Amino acid sequence: MENQKYYYKSFSKSLCGREGFQFKVGGEYQLDHNDTWRWFHYARYASSTLIHTGEGETARICLVEPLGEIAKFKARNDGYNKGFYFTTNKIKIVRELSYEEIMSVLEKEKCPFYLI
Secondary structure (H helix, E strand, O other): OOOOEEEEEOOOOOEEEEHHEEOOOOOEEEEOOHHHHHHHHHHOOOHHHHHHHOOOOOEEEEEEEEEEEEEEOOOOOOOOOOEEEEEEEEEEEEEOOHHHHHHHHHHOOOOOOOOO
């Protein structure tokens, strides 16, 4: 895997992930099953996370650190054409990005305007 330490994960406005899993900034979470598809999802690019929450302007994006096993998946369409996302069975929510930070990251990534 890449030498990147922190990655991106998007959440609903209440900091829930898919299937209603509730997170807190600074928290560490672990899953005890081997279904890599149902582990915690995250991406190398912030723009790749935008299409997964369906929350639009209320989506929250955090820096996360994978701490457990990692699986890499090829995405058919990640919205940014990078083609990959990752899952892990143990994750730490490092910190939430401010609106200004999100816009700066998306600009650096040359995010397509329709995803913002």
